[in-house]
Amino acid sequence: MITNFFEGIGAYGVLMTKVFRKPDRWKLFYRSTIKEIQLLGIDSIGIVVILSVFMGAIVTIQTAFQLSDDPLIPTYYIAMATRESITLEFSPTVVSLILAGKVGSNIASSLGTMRVTEQIDALEVMGVNSANFLILPKIVAQLFFNPLLILMSMFLGLWGGAMAGDMLGLIAFQESISGYQLEFIVFENVIYGLIKSVVYAFIIGSVSAYSGYTVKGGAVEVGIASTNAVVRSCLAIILSNYVLTDLLLN
Amino acid sequence: MIQVKGIHKSFEDNHVLKGVDVDFHRGETNLIIGSSGSGKTVFLKTILGLHQPDQGQIIYDGEVLSEMSKQRAKKLRQEIGMLFQGGALFDSMTVAQNIRFPLEMFSEMTEHQMDERVKFVMNRVRLEGADSKFPSEISGGMQKRVSIARAISMSPKYLFCDEPNSGLDPETAIVIDQLIHEITHEFGMTTIVNTHDMNSVLEIGDHVIFMKGGHKVWEGNSSEVLKSTNQDVEEYVFKSKLFKQVRQALR
Numbered sequence: 206m207i208t209n210f211f212e213g214i215g216a217y218g219v220l221m222t223k224v225f226r227k228p229d230r231w232k233l234f235y236r237s238t239i240k241e242i243q244l245l246g247i248d249s250i251g252i253v254v255i256l257s258v259f260m261g262a263i264v265t266i267q268t269a270f271q272l273s274d275d276p277l278i279p280t281y282y283i284a285m286a287t288r289e290s291i292t293l294e295f296s297p298t299v300v301s302l303i304l305a306g307k308v309g310s311n312i313a314s315s316l317g318t319m320r321v322t323e324q325i326d327a328l329e330v331m332g333v334n335s336a337n338f339l340i341l342p343k344i345v346a347q348l349f350f351n352p353l354l355i356l357m358s359m360f361l362g363l364w365g366g367a368m369a370g371d372m373l374g375l376i377a378f379q380e381s382i383s384g385y386q387l388e389f390i391v392f393e394n395v396i397y398g399l400i401k402s403v404v405y406a407f408i409i410g411s412v413s414a415y416s417g418y419t420v421k422g423g424a425v426e427v428g429i430a431s432t433n434a435v436v437r438s439c440l441a442i443i444l445s446n447y448v449l450t451d452l453l454l455n
Numbered sequence: 456m457i458q459v460k461g462i463h464k465s466f467e468d469n470h471v472l473k474g475v476d477v478d479f480h481r482g483e484t485n486l487i488i489g490s491s492g493s494g495k496t497v498f499l500k501t502i503l504g505l506h507q508p509d510q511g512q513i514i515y516d517g518e519v520l521s522e523m524s525k526q527r528a529k530k531l532r533q534e535i536g537m538l539f540q541g542g543a544l545f546d547s548m549t550v551a552q553n554i555r556f557p558l559e560m561f562s563e564m565t566e567h568q569m570d571e572r573v574k575f576v577m578n579r580v581r582l583e584g585a586d587s588k589f590p591s592e593i594s595g596g597m598q599k600r601v602s603i604a605r606a607i608s609m610s611p612k613y614l615f616c617d618e619p620n621s622g623l624d625p626e627t628a629i630v631i632d633q634l635i636h637e638i639t640h641e642f643g644m645t646t647i648v649n650t651h652d653m654n655s656v657l658e659i660g661d662h663v664i665f666m667k668g669g670h671k672v673w674e675g676n677s678s679e680v681l682k683s684t685n686q687d688v689e690e691y692v693f694k695s696k697l698f699k700q701v702r703q704a705l706r
Contacts, residue, residue, distance in 0.1 A: 322546075323543040324545055326505070327537065327539060330503060331537075331557055331561075
């Protein structure tokens with residue numbers, strides 16, 4: 206098992222050296238990247254919107270439940286605590302974990318299907334660097350669009366929290382907004398999350414692509430690769446979250 | 456012309472190719488036949504350069520494949536057309552986009568020239584009107600024709616076909632065989648076809664080699680194959696009832 210793990214790391218590294226080469230035709234690269242932004246990014250907006258709004262609402266309710274017993278704690282602290290939770294962890298990490306499921310399985314299954322139907326062999330026979338042609342646009346699309354999704358998720362999470370707090374009578378909308386602005390530090394509350402989102406985007410794109418690109422067999426193996434892509438991406442995100450949190454906050 | 460000299464290929468303990476020598480001539484449809492497990496597919500992929508041979512040489516018009524520079528090997532790939540068993544069409548692209556892909560990737564043609572070339576090859580393989588359809592929307596026979604059109608769009612010098620008739624009805628199979636034969640002669644290509652189909656052998660086999668256990672066992676042409684006295688060839692060719700009757704009729 207340990208040997209397999211290190212062989213896998215080596216194979217992943219070799220694949221990445223093939224991916225990060227100059228594209229044969231920039232025109233086709235741009236076209237593929239736009240297509241991937243649509244497929245992997247824009248098509249994920251819906252799930253990110255729903256998830257973020259409800260996540261913000263739930264965090265606000267939970268925080269209010271914890272803090273409301275003590276009359277000495279001002280209510281805008283509910284908003285401050287919500288902001289910290291949303292911008293530091295929930296938006297960058299939880300949304301990326303959800304995207305690892307949606308986008309990761311899509312990448313692995315599409316590449317896996319291309320592998321077992323000999324479409325990748327067809328590219329190789331033509332003299333195309335198939336890893337570069339197929340995987341680089343996916344990684345670039347992820348790197349470009351994931352931070353935008355995370356920014357949007359932060360905003361919607363905070364909005365959802367303020368709306369839920371107001372509707373349930375826990376904290377007035379204006380008070381939430383004031384609480385969000387109190388002791389707001391751009392690096393800690395925005396840049397930190399964006400740095401994480403870029404790292405997670407690379408993990409989702411490259412780990413899922415590795416799982417799909419290296420499939421051997423048929424439909425069953427494509428399904429297994431798709432599952433592996435999600436599991437490996439989630440594990441890598443959690444491990445890198447630990448490292449990044451330590452590096453960036455300490 | 457493609458020359459294969461003393462090719463050996465093993466996968467771990469499995470010695471698949473055991474010293475194959477053969478010359479494939481330009482303008483001829485060269486067929487490789489043999490039972491499953493005889494090494495045909497590994498042989499084809501080794502000639503293509505998808506597998507590295509353990510021993511021996513593959514020579515494309517005087518140039519040894521293993522001694523070519525990276526640039527030359529890449530250029531050679533653009534001179535090769537390949538028809539895969541399942542078609543291997545890009546399912547996210549339409550028929551026209553599939554055929555146009557190699558041109559966009561490697562040629563310096565203008566948009567108009569590419570359009571003209573796509574139209575020409577589509578007409579050549581009788582695919583008029585299918586340009587905006589996706590591979591999933593067309594029949595197996597049409598998919599094979601699209602695959603042929605894509606393979607010849609760059610005017611290749613070498614055409615490789617892996618089981619071009621698998622999954623096709625006998626009538627469509629003959630159409631595909633004839634198409635491969637016609638374009639081989641028309642464009643002067645060196646064509647190598649990997650097949651199980653004895654009808655293909657008789658229809659288009661300008662040059663036939665029979666493989667068994669990683670060896671080339673027999674070599675000849677379509678008219679000689681029915682008269683061969685080689686026991687392995689006889690066993691393979693006259694396995695079916697139809698061909699047994701043909702043999703009786705010949706005698």
